[in-house]
Amino acid sequence: MDRPIRVLVAKPGLDGHDRGAKVVARALRDAGMEVIYTGLRQTPDQIVNAAIQEDVDCVAISILSGAHNTLLPKVVKLLAEQDASDILVVGGGVIPDEDIPFLKENGIAEIFTPGTPTSVTIEFIKANVNR
Amino acid sequence: MFDKGKMAQVSEGLEKFNEKTKSMLAKNPERLEKFVSGSGDEVKGLYTPADLEEFDYSDIGFPGEYPYTRGVQPNMYRGRLWTMRMYAGFATAEESNKRYKYLVEQGSSGLSVAFDLPTQIGYDSDHELSEGEVGKVGVAIDSLADMEILFDGIPLDKVSTSMTINAPASVLLAMYIAVAEKQGVSSDKLRGTIQNDILKEYIARGTYIFPTEPSMRLITDIFEYCSKDVPLWNTISISGYHIREAGSTAAQEVGFTIADGIAYVEAAIKAGLDVDTFAPRLSFFFNAHNDLLEEVAKYRAARTLWAKIMKERFGAKNPKSMALKFHTQTGGSTLTAQQPENNIVRVAIQTLAAVLGGTQSLHTNSKDEALALPTEDSVRVALRTQQIVAHESGVTNTVDPLAGSYFIEAKTKEIMDKAMEYITKVDDLGGAPKAIDQGYIQQEIMDAAYYYQKEVETGERIVVGMNKYQIEESAPKDLLRVDPIVGENAKKKLADLRANRDNAAVEEKLAALRTACEGSQNVMPVIIEAVKVYATLGEICGVMRDVFGEYQQSVNL
Numbered sequence: 001m002d003r004p005i006r007v008l009v010a011k012p013g014l015d016g017h018d019r020g021a022k023v024v025a026r027a028l029r030d031a032g033m034e035v036i037y038t039g040l041r042q043t044p045d046q047i048v049n050a051a052i053q054e055d056v057d058c059v060a061i062s063i064l065s066g067a068h069n070t071l072l073p074k075v076v077k078l079l080a081e082q083d084a085s086d087i088l089v090v091g092g093g094v095i096p097d098e099d100i101p102f103l104k105e106n107g108i109a110e111i112f113t114p115g116t117p118t119s120v121t122i123e124f125i126k127a128n129v130n131r
Numbered sequence: 132m133f134d135k136g137k138m139a140q141v142s143e144g145l146e147k148f149n150e151k152t153k154s155m156l157a158k159n160p161e162r163l164e165k166f167v168s169g170s171g172d173e174v175k176g177l178y179t180p181a182d183l184e185e186f187d188y189s190d191i192g193f194p195g196e197y198p199y200t201r202g203v204q205p206n207m208y209r210g211r212l213w214t215m216r217m218y219a220g221f222a223t224a225e226e227s228n229k230r231y232k233y234l235v236e237q238g239s240s241g242l243s244v245a246f247d248l249p250t251q252i253g254y255d256s257d258h259e260l261s262e263g264e265v266g267k268v269g270v271a272i273d274s275l276a277d278m279e280i281l282f283d284g285i286p287l288d289k290v291s292t293s294m295t296i297n298a299p300a301s302v303l304l305a306m307y308i309a310v311a312e313k314q315g316v317s318s319d320k321l322r323g324t325i326q327n328d329i330l331k332e333y334i335a336r337g338t339y340i341f342p343t344e345p346s347m348r349l350i351t352d353i354f355e356y357c358s359k360d361v362p363l364w365n366t367i368s369i370s371g372y373h374i375r376e377a378g379s380t381a382a383q384e385v386g387f388t389i390a391d392g393i394a395y396v397e398a399a400i401k402a403g404l405d406v407d408t409f410a411p412r413l414s415f416f417f418n419a420h421n422d423l424l425e426e427v428a429k430y431r432a433a434r435t436l437w438a439k440i441m442k443e444r445f446g447a448k449n450p451k452s453m454a455l456k457f458h459t460q461t462g463g464s465t466l467t468a469q470q471p472e473n474n475i476v477r478v479a480i481q482t483l484a485a486v487l488g489g490t491q492s493l494h495t496n497s498k499d500e501a502l503a504l505p506t507e508d509s510v511r512v513a514l515r516t517q518q519i520v521a522h523e524s525g526v527t528n529t530v531d532p533l534a535g536s537y538f539i540e541a542k543t544k545e546i547m548d549k550a551m552e553y554i555t556k557v558d559d560l561g562g563a564p565k566a567i568d569q570g571y572i573q574q575e576i577m578d579a580a581y582y583y584q585k586e587v588e589t590g591e592r593i594v595v596g597m598n599k600y601q602i603e604e605s606a607p608k609d610l611l612r613v614d615p616i617v618g619e620n621a622k623k624k625l626a627d628l629r630a631n632r633d634n635a636a637v638e639e640k641l642a643a644l645r646t647a648c649e650g651s652q653n654v655m656p657v658i659i660e661a662v663k664v665y666a667t668l669g670e671i672c673g674v675m676r677d678v679f680g681e682y683q684q685s686v687n688l
Contacts, residue, residue, distance in 0.1 A: 003293055013248070013260075013263065013264055014248035014249060014251075014252050014254075014260060014264050014338075015248065016332070016336050016337015016338050016339070017250075017337070018337065019376070019377045019378050019464070019580055021686055022577055022580070022581075022582055023378075023580055023584050025688050026417075026581050026688055027584070029688070035688070037686055037687040037688055038336050038686075039684050041252075041260070041337075043259075043260065048189060048477075065248055065264060065267055065268055066264075066267035066503075066504075066613065067263035067264045067617075068261075068265025069263070070262060070615075071262075072265055072432075076663075094500055094501065094503070095504065096503055096606075096607075096610050097606035097607070097611075098606060113465070113468055113471055114468040114501050114502075115468050115501075115594075115597045116469055117587075117588045118267075118584065118588065119588060119597075128148055
């Protein structure tokens with residue numbers, strides 16, 4: 001049998017809003033995935049190291065501080081430098097629609113904005129992880 | 132409230148009523164099997180005097196009198212309206228200063244400063260962890276130079292200023308005192324509030340720096356310093372707001388906030404302060420969600436509980452030590468990114484809740500805050516919402532107008548009882564700091580948040596425009612954006628500052644700060660000295676990080 005999908009739920013930067021990250025982490029776990037949550041204030045380096053060490057299939061980044069355009073592409077870039085571009089990267093939080101094309105061009109597979117049901121996130125991850 | 136004969140009549144009448152309606156309900160079932168409040172508590176179809184059997188008017192008393200259920204002022208808004216205090220700050224000190232002047236011009240009666248995350252966590256704008264965050268969620272303040280610009284042309288003896296700052300509260304307060312001095316305003320004339328509530332940062336908000344013990348010491352140092360030198364300043368704003376935003380119920384908001392309050396009072400008493408010297412300057416900060424009646428009951432419950440705890444548990448004698456004053460902010464997490472105009476209506480309901488609940492000051496959220504920081508136009512509508520409630524709704528004409536309602540009084544009692552259960556549980560775990568270390572409070576809030584999310588996803592709980600009555604929408608335009616150049620400019624400004632100030636003086640003051648931190652003397656005077664020679668926030672917090680260490684979050688899902 002396949003092992004369960006492994007997801008790193010990550011909070012980059014200085015943002016302390018973790019309700020969304022925790023709710024999504026629980027929902028993914030209840031959907032049968034193995035979930036590791038980084039806790040607050042992670043640098044892109046720390047997130048990438050954790051993703052590789054934990055051998056995850058997906059990094060789900062939650063950010064509400066407005067620093068998404070700086071921090072999310074950095075995670076993708078660092079993953080590529082570690083030959084780990086097969087890891088799916090998704091993001092969620094207070095992210096204006098007009099920033100989404102930029103983030104997608106920079107390797108974020110999908111952005112889930114406020115009001116997205118967790119089921120949508122779960123289905124997206126299931127359908128798009130590389131395995 | 133009612134004599135036994137009357138009560139028997141009511142009970143008898145109620146039985147007949149229930150009997151009569153049974154057959155009607157059998158034929159026409161109600162819309163829902165169970166009706167619940169915003170916090171998920173069951174609500175009955177009818178409340179009568181039978182629900183208030185043990186209720187006595189002396190339980191709630193008169194406004195301005197113990198236990199302050201009906202409000203902290205005898206005549207409430209007939210005397211003075213609440214302070215309309217809009218939380219604002221973004222990008223640079225110059226931009227934020229302009230927004231403050233605009234808000235004052237539009238009738239805002241107090242300032243409320245939002246700092247960016249690096250400032251809140253004690254990093255300068257040129258620190259590597261500040262990358263991408265400078266000026267984003269608030270204004271970037273690196274040194275006294277920025278603070279001078281922030282309050283330029285704003286007379287600090289005339290306005291009251293609230294600052295949402297916690298871990299480095301002592302430093303920002305020191306800068307405020309120093310700016311005032313330059314304006315010729317002595318510190319005994321300053322009015323305002325620092326949030327200074329570290330416990331809820333560990334629980335829910337996340338901008339902590341130091342471990343619990345030195346953090347509590349910094350807080351009591353502020354209590355002590357201000358009781359002598361800044362006597363009109365509210366030294367803490369014990370905050371349920373963020374606990375609720377993190378997903379708690381109304382009763383948890385009251386219970387955990389008061390449990391935090393108890394911890395601060397205990398810490399100050401342990402540090403040798405007399406309860407009546409500092410307790411009158413304690414203030415609170417609550418949320419306002421959509422369930423109007425539940426929220427009104429919540430504020431009344433909080434006031435009553437605090438009064439009793441201060442009197443009975445801490446032996447306070449000064450009535451001001453028992454009167455719970457609070458600021459309210461409407462609930463950010465209740466706003467939807469979908470059909471943002473609907474948020475104006477939500478905020479209006481929440482405003483009514485806060486005012487009917489007797490708030491002392493209020494921030495109303497803008498319709499676009501589920502998307503970005505608010506624009507000037509949307510902030511104006513939010514402020515106008517308060518003004519309409521103040522001047523047109525009529526609810527300000529009489530004090531605590533919902534008192535005596537069978538439902539409101541029953542609900543007030545219910546929230547008090549539930550909150551007290553949480554307080555007792557926290558006491559059993561050894562007080563709020565220990566309950567936080569063990570993850571108890573975080574876990575309780577998380578469970579409630581997850582439960583709520585599931586209700587929304589199954590459609591049991593309707594959020595208009597989000598899981599029902601959706602429409603096709605185009606991406607909203609005209610959102611406020613902070614130019615990334617703000618970060619670069621802040622770095623340059625810091626480099627200039629470091630090149631041009633008296634660096635020997637900075638070194639000397641930072642060394643004095645280190646000695647104070649290592650010892651037990653009050654740190655406030657040395658921090659004020661340090662900010663005056665333009666030591667930066669990051670340098671000052673850096674010394675404290677060195678001496679105190681950093682808080683390690685316990686992560687559990």
